[in-house]
Amino acid sequence: SQQGEEDPQALSIQEGENATMNCSYKTSINNLQWYRQNSGRGLVHLILIRSNEREKHSGRLRVTLDTSKKSSSLLITASRAADTASYFCATDRSYQKVTFGIGTKLQVIP
C-alpha cells in the first residue's frame, strides 16, 4: 500500500509564482524526502527532512514536516519553466524500505 499521498495531483502556475505541494502519510517515519521526475525519466533526490526537524531549506525549496499531522509540504519559490516535472514524497520505514506517493504533476507556464 502507498505510504505517501501527494496533494494536489496536478498543479499549473505561471512562471515566477510559488508552488506548494503537500504530502500526507500513514505510519510513523524516520525521514521524509522529496524527489523530482522529469517526463519519462528516473527520479532525482531533492531534499530530505528528518523526523525531528520541522523545516528545511535548499535554494528555492522549502520543506516543512508536521509529524503530529503526518504531513509535509514542499514549496518552490519563484518558479521557472524548468521546474515543470512531477514531484514525489517518499518515506522510509524499516530496513530502509523507501515507499513513494502518487506524485504531483507541476506545470509552470512561461
Added chain:
Amino acid sequence: DVKVTQSSRYLVKRTGEKVFLECVQDMDHENMFWYRQDPGLGLRLIYFSYDVKMKEKGDIPEGYSVSREKKERFSLILESASTNQTSMYLCASLVGTEAFFGQGTRLTVV
C-alpha cells in the same frame, strides 16, 4: 558521480515470454529496489534487496522474482509476461536514505 544503469530504455515482449530487466550500480550500495510506475498509481515497490542473495517482497511482488548474485547487479524477472505488466520499471539503489534511480525501462507486453 553516482550511476545506476538499466539495461534497456524501451522493451517490447510477447505474452508468456520470460523477461529479464537488469540494473547495475557502481556505488557499492547494499540496498537496491525495483519499482513499477503507472499513471495514477505512482511508484509501487515490487522487490528490494539489502545484500547479495538477500531479497524482500515489496507491495506488489506477484508475477515477479528477483536475483542478486553480485552486489552491483539486481535483476527483475517476469517469469511469464502478461499484458498487465506493461509499465515503466524503475531501479534504485540506496545510500543512507537517499535513493539513486536509473533512467527507467518502459516495458510493453503485447
